[in-house]
Amino acid sequence: MSDFKCIDLQNKNDVTVVKLRDDKVTDAERIATLGEELMTLSQPDGGRVVINMGNVRFLSSSAINKLIVLERRLSSGGGNLKLSNLRPEVEEVFNITQLHSVFDIRADENDAVGAFDS
């Protein structure tokens, strides 16, 4: 059992799969907690992480910034972050902000996990 408040973790083929608990990632305190919890996923040697965003109906730019920080941290250690299961309205935000070119966005969780070994 983890003590995480904002995320649930699962291991699939040595990939850490993260599900965000909140459907609306807006509250400033929750976003701060989310950021702290996501940071625990980065290891000195990077790490392979998929964030399944299927639960997320809404996220603010502050929440997006937490994802960017994690992506940067993982990449700097040779790891990789992939996002999956984005709802259309959430994916639109990534398109508007051009962040689809920063994140590896996959249609679903299995596709994202499998992409690490392809």
Place this chain on the structure above:
Amino acid sequence: MTDIAYWNYDEWLPSDTTVGSEVILCIVENMQKIGWPEKEMYGVHVSLEEAIINAIKHGNQRDPEKKVHVVVKSTAENFYLKVTDQGAGFDPLAVPDCTAPENLELGSGRGLLMMRHYMDEVIYNHAGNQLELKKQLQKNKT
């Protein structure tokens, strides 16, 4: 006679993001009650978050001595928001283009970009501590 649904709001909020989030949800719920479709509310919700929470966090720096004035005038077809903080203000023209390749991973500018995408008008006053947003619902898009 046309039955015009409307919802207005005019309050001074403390510089507390929890209160700000509660007010945002209240605004969203009431706009949906007067007929705004959920599809359109995503952009309105994003813009409310960026305008009100930024005024509390960045404008007033969460100073308990300062307040944020929020005015909403909404009908079934039009949304107007005015947010005024008591901070020093900022220059929106100085915000870096967060879509430029060299700025993609910066932590600033994304909220402003999203407001400009979802709203018809995004207007800052000269001091940079007051923001007005306007959006007209396009009936043929619902």
